[in-house]
Amino acid sequence: MTAQFEYSTLAHPQDIKQLETILEQCFISGLGGEEAYINLIGVENFRIIRGWEQVVGGLATLDMGQWWGGVRVPMTGIAAVGIAPEYRGSGAAIALMQHMLKELYARGVAISALYPAVQTLYRKVGYEQGGSWCIWEISTRNIQVREQPLPLEPVVSINHQIFHELYQQQARLTHGYLDRHPAIWQRIIQPDEKETVYAYFIGTKEQPQGYIIFTQERTEDGEILWVKDWVLRTVAAAQTFWSFLANHRSQIHQVRWKSSAIDSLTLLLPEQTAKIWRESRWLFRVIDVVKALEARGYPSEIQAELHLEIQDNLLPANNGKFILSVANGRGEVTKGGKGELQLNIRELAPLYTSLFTPYHLQQVGKLNGTEKAILAATQIFAGASPWMPDFF
Template sequence: MNVRKIVGSEKFDAYLISMFCFHARVDDVESQRERVENENIEDWGAFTDNGILAARILNNKFDFIIDGTPVKSGGIGGVSTLPEYRNQGAVRDIFRKFLPEAYRSGEVISALYPFNQAFYRKQGYEVVNYQSNYELKPALLAGYKFDGTVKRWNPGEAVEEYVQIYNEFVESYNLSVLRDAKSMMEQMKVDKLYKERKFSYIFSLDGKNIAYIIFSDIQHDPAAILRVEESAWVSRDGFHAILAFLGRFEADYGNIQLPLPYGIDLLRIISTPGAYDIQKTCRYDYMLRVINAKKLLETIRKPSDCDFVMKVKDDIIPENNCMLRVAADSVSIEGGSGIPDITVSVCALAQMAVGCINLDEAILRPDVLINAKEDMLRKVFVEKKIFVVERF
């Protein structure tokens, strides 16, 4: 396959491939041509020798937060191949050309929602546990009380108060993305409120906004389900306000579905006699890849006495295949053929750097080998909070 960026009218051809592969039903696809062809999204395609577009991927641009610092990142979406060209390596070929280009363009990490974890692991991506989902009955939250102000957002109203809470909340979570009013509106917007039944509420105490929640009403027999789409808080009072609010719906819903970011375990902190009845599931449908190992190691938080040598292995991006000396305020390429303190694949490094596994878990991987300075490595590679809500 011939791989290159898609341009001009080819973007609409790529759009049709995705519409076919994702089972989309659109009344008038031709009406989307102008919008699609003018979209400023990096689009890659695999073409047959006859010039037919067989497969495509989109690389959406983001600035993901890593230990408080936004870094240039990509969010892979739209991965699709026409059935007549499947099992010929089209998507693989795109990644093998795209990933080194992502390095050259300055990206530090790349993320995606996988259709097949094993396939993407071959491209250097690794699973990240980014969220836990809790299902519980509203009555279990009856013990929480909130005496502040609760206000519902109505379509057409400003969203800046939500933006402020969100950005204050996510700055301490890895893989989160700061928002402006436009991107916040994308999360909250609703065309037909009482048909879509998607509602947003903000909570304030003593004149200060402390939390918000966005939830949907899901039809279900024998009782409807309240599904929380997103929530954020800036204090303990804010988190408790959300729980207290959900506890008010005992007469309306049979169950509540509450997602919480990695690092916040509801079962460890909830105060209710019925905690055993809460069901918890973890989300692993998100994968991460290191695009620039040196820049990622420069970005992560390190102790003041940090000093170790890491050997990184990457089969696709040659610049990542190197030995790096990691100090508190610098990361440099280490020459020579000495023995590193730790050897990792880019798959393992992705998990370790963002903090979705600790070192005890990392050393159980076959692609992690510690030779020295284990105590130092334990101070560097610790578990961290992760918050992922952007879809691409």
């Protein structure tokens, strides 16, 4: 089964209907209404692939930013990648992703991230594991934090603008956090027909030190409080967060919240009773090597030089030798050098995000380097375990 694929924007009403049908089948209506989802993301942000004179698949692009080393790097998130079942295995998905990445490179986008249904497809076009997405769980009776240093004020009119500044303060200090796309904010604050969204400022409305946004659900296993989003800017806010959740224990059985694979919030709990309930890794790709390395932040005290040799089978401009010079928290890239650290564009992803150290990547055959290069890369890409609370 072969075809000459054609990649294009989504514009024609007939194409929109076809894509809605494909996505509905692919995600078993998991997007919450395909027409509404397409309208939320914006028709102009979808791309489709044609073959056999019809739409056979498509995807959504979300232009936003991601925080690396305290600096916002322009990033495009990829979502809702779907191919009609009868055309899977035809090469349509690979063609769709290849065209999309070439388009992003031409547009000057530095990096990209996505959540994979399967890793194999995306690894073929240069994506690799970049960071964690985790949901933690604890029984309300095990929280046992009673002290509540701050008041909580309910937010009556919920819109993302009132939370945005607090969120950005936490985001810029958190390795991997998004500068969120409006559609992601919308899905946090907008309830579906079966739920109510509650929101509270932690502290006073005039000077909040954080916030919590949550829903409540009755299940066969008991009542669950789902924390949809949280920001905690002070110790007092973190203590108040836990005591507020503990005060639900008469009605709520479990609390679930999103956090890092290594969650510092749990240090405030008396025992190690919080557990990761669900965990997955999102994938990451460096689209433009020079822009990506120069755009992110680095440890401010480090002054080092790293000689890279990179191979990218899809985007030729990323091939070759590069010198990354880091000083005062910023990086500068020049072409050339000794190529002392050799790796594929795919393997650059977990190095860039600090998900794995250069030593561990070398240990599993994902890069080769001299002792000097490994040491330099370890210093340059040192960072906290990367994560984000958002699924897209």
